[in-house]
Amino acid sequence: MTLLLLLLLSLSADIEVLRTHDLVVVVSLSADIEVLRTHDLVVVVSLSANIEVLRTHDLVVVVSLSANIEVLLLHTHDLVVVPLSADIISTVEFNYSGELLATGDKGGRVVIFQREQESKNRPHSRGEYNVYSTFQSHEPEFDYLKSLEIEEKINKIRWLPQQNAAHSLLSTNDKTIKLWKISQRDKRAEGYNLKDEDGRLRDPFRITSLRVPVLLPMDRMVEASPRRIFANAHTYHINSISVNSDHETYLSADDLRVNLWHLEITDRSFNIVDIKPANMEELTEVITAAECHPHQCNVFVYSSSKGTIRLCDMRAAALCDRQSKFFEEPEDPSSRSFFSEIISSISDVKFSHSGRYMMTRDYLSVKVWDLNMENRPVETYQVHEYLRSKLCSLYENDCIFDKFECCWNGADSAIMTGSYNNFFRMFDRNTRRDITLEASRENSKPRAILKARKVSTGGKRKKDEISVDSLDFNKKILHTAWHPKENVIAVAATNNLYIFQDKIN
Numbered sequence: 001m002t003l004l005l006l007l008l009l010s011l012s013a014d015i016e017v018l019r020t021h022d023l024v025v026v027v028s029l030s031a032d033i034e035v036l037r038t039h040d041l042v043v044v045v046s047l048s049a050n051i052e053v054l055r056t057h058d059l060v061v062v063v064s065l066s067a068n069i070e071v072l073l074l075h076t077h078d079l080v081v082v083p084l085s086a087d088i089i090s091t092v093e094f095n096y097s098g099e100l101l102a103t104g105d106k107g108g109r110v111v112i113f114q115r116e117q118e119s120k121n122r123p124h125s126r127g128e129y130n131v132y133s134t135f136q137s138h139e140p141e142f143d144y145l146k147s148l149e150i151e152e153k154i155n156k157i158r159w160l161p162q163q164n165a166a167h168s169l170l171s172t173n174d175k176t177i178k179l180w181k182i183s184q185r186d187k188r189a190e191g192y193n194l195k196d197e198d199g200r201l202r203d204p205f206r207i208t209s210l211r212v213p214v215l216l217p218m219d220r221m222v223e224a225s226p227r228r229i230f231a232n233a234h235t236y237h238i239n240s241i242s243v244n245s246d247h248e249t250y251l252s253a254d255d256l257r258v259n260l261w262h263l264e265i266t267d268r269s270f271n272i273v274d275i276k277p278a279n280m281e282e283l284t285e286v287i288t289a290a291e292c293h294p295h296q297c298n299v300f301v302y303s304s305s306k307g308t309i310r311l312c313d314m315r316a317a318a319l320c321d322r323q324s325k326f327f328e329e330p331e332d333p334s335s336r337s338f339f340s341e342i343i344s345s346i347s348d349v350k351f352s353h354s355g356r357y358m359m360t361r362d363y364l365s366v367k368v369w370d371l372n373m374e375n376r377p378v379e380t381y382q383v384h385e386y387l388r389s390k391l392c393s394l395y396e397n398d399c400i401f402d403k404f405e406c407c408w409n410g411a412d413s414a415i416m417t418g419s420y421n422n423f424f425r426m427f428d429r430n431t432r433r434d435i436t437l438e439a440s441r442e443n444s445k446p447r448a449i450l451k452a453r454k455v456s457t458g459g460k461r462k463k464d465e466i467s468v469d470s471l472d473f474n475k476k477i478l479h480t481a482w483h484p485k486e487n488v489i490a491v492a493a494t495n496n497l498y499i500f501q502d503k504i505n
């Protein structure tokens with residue numbers, strides 16, 4: 001598969017980078033920002049937001065203005081603007097036909113893209129995605145009982161199958177799940193009898209004739225409205241939501257529990273898994289992800305921080321604390337180290353579209369499991385094995401706890417997952433071939449073919465290879481999505497969304 005860049009969208013559209021001599025000035029176009037210059041230091045002061053970016057030759061300083069000044073980042077040699085953290089994309093999801101793509105970000109916003117129709121006079125316009133709707137899904141909140149701030153960050157988005165002209169999706173932050181309805185209007189009614197064009201009621205005694213209202217075309221208007229709010233069911237942080245194949249129920253999972261909801265009922269949910277020990281000091285394991293089976297509405301799986309996966313059958317018991325199947329690969333004693341348990345933690349689990357397999361992502365690999373074989377995966381793919389020698393520094397900078405997601409292509413024949421340095425990996429299950437690609441502004445011009453990247457591990461470095469030591473661990477691709485039918489992929493790299501598509505001819 002040859003990939004082309006289709007769209008590159010930065011959510012921080014109001015920030016511009018100017019360059020003078022060796023200085024980089026970061027300017028926001030939202031008018032409330034001032035640029036000061038002292039010697040070779042450029043200071044960008046925002047009058048409203050509380051994050052500032054200062055920059056000298058090879059020094060980036062991010063300063064918070066809220067009372068005390070804090071330096072967050074130093075000595076970066078590249079010219080990347082430090083994105084405002086609210087713009088960092090935290091989830092990406094295609095709808096069931098792939099025509100719509102939703103992203104969620106740390107600032108609680110949801111942006112929906114729609115694929116434009118093919119047009120005869122613009123043959124190259126095939127497949128372009130444009131912004132369809134943007135709305136604020138979650139706001140920051142405060143839990144007064146626990147004195148805890150509840151972030152607005154969108155952890156997951158799941159589409160519901162379309163049932164009428166409107167679209168629906170579920171979005172969740174750490175605590176609250178919301179059902180949104182997204183509807184569009186491109187016609188308006190005119191010529192009412194009881195009110196005039198401004199909407200004011202007319203005096204009934206002065207209405208002497210009846211007229212038939214008509215529908216007139218108008219500019220497309222897309223509205224998002226919250227339909228249901230599913231709150232107060234999770235004590236811990238929600239990591240997963242998954243719509244069931246019955247299209248009437250869905251599950252939500254936090255660190256210790258899985259709940260089952262009916263889409264129409266917001267005031268109660270059923271707790272179907274609870275792994276909270278009576279004494280929290282005995283806690284050794286947390287739930288990291290959960291998903292419903294794509295065809296059997298009684299079956300779901302959840303993964304754990306110990307690298308195991310449990311498959312449960314809701315017909316067996318109301319509380320599925322005892323799994324029906326338990327998937328675990330015996331550990332290789334020769335590779336045991338201090339980090340073994342941390343890197344075996346599963347960050348994502350996804351059923352194949354066929355429902356026969358599931359895929360899990362841990363820190364260094366992706367594994368494909370046959371649901372009929374519990375003792376080991378049928379396929380294991382190394383994502384970035386060269387990091388095994390770097391685990392110590394990855395532990396120190398907390399990267400070892402990054403939660404990479406993974407996804408299947410529509411035919412279940414290929415899988416994709418992210419890595420560092422804005423690299424992402426694709427594995428062909430039939431040919432066993434794999435490829436490393438990079439989502440970067442510099443290397444991806446629109447419609448240019450993406451080149452395979454290679455990381456050199458020790459020894460001599462060949463031309464075009466990048467050494468393990470120069471990988472940037474701040475640039476990570478945690479979230480990716482694959483169009484359910486075509487070779488179109490969406491890759492979230494910090495605050496940038498890249499959409500690549502297979503070259504057609």
Ligand SMILES: *[C@@H]1O[C@H](CO)[C@@H](O)[C@H](O)[C@H]1NC(C)=O
Binds near residue numbers: 096097098161
């Ligand atoms: C996905 O979105 C497209 C575009 O609006 C729509 O036509 C399609 O029905 C949606 N698919 C499903 C299965 O919901």
